[in-house]
């Protein structure tokens with residue numbers, strides 16, 4: 001049950017990220033979730049989730065991430081969709097199983 005283990009690990013690290021970053025987080029009404037969720041700029045998301053910025057943009061283009069454009073033209077990414085990124089789970093499990 002490798003998959004289940006990976007999901008548990010991912011959830012734990014997500015919670016740590018949320019706690020650490022809660023001060024800097026903006027709660028925005030995600031158009032796709034229809035609820036208020038913390039939303040991040042692509043740069044913030046890349047830092048928080050330790051992903052290459054390019055991968056974030058690729059996920060946006062692939063429709064894997066919810067996003068909202070602000071009036072100023074900046075893009076905000078929905079935390080819910082960030083947590084569901086398949087590549088994010090892959091990174092967590094590869095750290096754990098890396099031998």
Ligand SMILES: [Zn+2]
Nearest residue numbers: 030033066078
């Ligand atoms: Zn969302």
